[in-house]
Amino acid sequence: MYWLPLGLGFTQYFYTLKTVRGRSMQPTLNPDTSSWDDIVIFDRYSINSGEPIRKGDIVALRDPINSRKMLVKRVVAVAGDIVKTLPPYPDAEVFIPEGHVWVEGDEPFRTLDSNKFGPVPLALLDSKLMYIVWPLDRIGPLRPPISPVSKRGASRDFRWYSDMAAFEREQRRQSRVTTRSTTTSHS
Amino acid sequence: MIPPSWLHLAEPAIKKVGLTCLHLINFGFAFHLFKENVAGLCFMAGPSMLPTLDNSGELVLESILPHRLFPNQLGRGELITLTSPVDPSRIICKRVIGLPGDVVCVDPTGLKAHSTEHVLVPKGHIWVAGDNAAWSKDSRDYGPVSMALVRGRIAARIYPLNRFTVFSKNATYIDH
Numbered sequence: 001m002y003w004l005p006l007g008l009g010f011t012q013y014f015y016t017l018k019t020v021r022g023r024s025m026q027p028t029l030n031p032d033t034s035s036w037d038d039i040v041i042f043d044r045y046s047i048n049s050g051e052p053i054r055k056g057d058i059v060a061l062r063d064p065i066n067s068r069k070m071l072v073k074r075v076v077a078v079a080g081d082i083v084k085t086l087p088p089y090p091d092a093e094v095f096i097p098e099g100h101v102w103v104e105g106d107e108p109f110r111t112l113d114s115n116k117f118g119p120v121p122l123a124l125l126d127s128k129l130m131y132i133v134w135p136l137d138r139i140g141p142l143r144p145p146i147s148p149v150s151k152r153g154a155s156r157d158f159r160w161y162s163d164m165a166a167f168e169r170e171q172r173r174q175s176r177v178t179t180r181s182t183t184t185s186h187s
Numbered sequence: 188m189i190p191p192s193w194l195h196l197a198e199p200a201i202k203k204v205g206l207t208c209l210h211l212i213n214f215g216f217a218f219h220l221f222k223e224n225v226a227g228l229c230f231m232a233g234p235s236m237l238p239t240l241d242n243s244g245e246l247v248l249e250s251i252l253p254h255r256l257f258p259n260q261l262g263r264g265e266l267i268t269l270t271s272p273v274d275p276s277r278i279i280c281k282r283v284i285g286l287p288g289d290v291v292c293v294d295p296t297g298l299k300a301h302s303t304e305h306v307l308v309p310k311g312h313i314w315v316a317g318d319n320a321a322w323s324k325d326s327r328d329y330g331p332v333s334m335a336l337v338r339g340r341i342a343a344r345i346y347p348l349n350r351f352t353v354f355s356k357n358a359t360y361i362d363h
Binding site for chain 1: 270
C-alpha cells in the first residue's frame, strides 16, 4: 500500500497493459477471427516525453465529445496536412491546424473518429499502442504497415497476403492525405 | 575485475542506496500525482487574464479533484485551467463563457471576427475567453475546446499576500 504511488506513477507515466474493445480498428486489432479482445501494452512515456506523433501510429485518445471514453485509433494526418474526409464530415477537405492530428479507425464502416468530430488536439492523446501481448498468434510490435518482402522461390503464404492487404489499406488511407511538403513542391 | 570480498562488503550499502532511491521516486510520484489529480499550487503568468490575474506572475491554488469527480458541473464565468489545444505542453487559464448548446457571440469587440457572428457550441465542448480581450489567444482563435482538455478551476490566489482572493464558482447574471 505504501508503494502504491510508485505503481500508479509507473502505469500513468510509463507503460500500462489494457484490453482493447470494439471493432473500429479491425482487422489490425480485434479481428473477427479472434475469440478474445486484444490485450496491448500502451506506451505513455513517448507521448509525455514530447516525441512527435508520426503518421501510422495507433494511439489511445480521450473522446473529445464524451471525455470519459477512451478511443483507440490510427493517426492518419498530422498538423499541416490536408485530408480528404469521409462522410459524415461536413467539409470535403480539411486543413489540420497546428497542434492537432486526424485520427481514423482502420474499419471505416463502423468507427467514431475524426470524420465525426474533426481534428483532435494533441493534448487529448493519452498513449501509443506499442505491442500486442494477447492473443498469441498476433503477438508482436505494432508498426506502420510496410510492403512485405517475398523471399525468392518461396511461395506466398497467408501471412504475406495479409501483410500486403494491410499495406494496401494504408496506401489507400494515405492517398487521401496531402502533406505540407508535397503541396509546396507545386509552387 | 572487482574482487569478490570488496563486493560482499559493499552489498548492504548498495542495497540501502537503492532502497532510498526507490523511496524518493515513490515520494516524487506521490507528490506529482497529488498535484495533478487533487490540488496544487502553481505559478501563473501572462497578460491574457488582466485585470483578474497579473501579468508578472502570481501563485494560485488549482483545484482539480472536484472537476475529476463531477466533470459536467462547469459553470459559466468560472476560471478554469486547461491544456492548450494548440500546444499540448502548455497549461492555460481562461474563463468559461459558453457551455455545450449555448450560442456565443464570437467577438463582441469586433477584433477577430465581426461582432454579429455567433457560433453554436457543440456537444462536449466549451467556449473559453481571456479577460483581457486585446491580448488573449482563446476560443476566438481556435474555436470551442473539448471539455476533456479542462484540468480544474482556480480556487484562490495565494501570493502576493496583499491581493489574496478566493474565486467563487457562482456568477451573477445581469438580466435586461
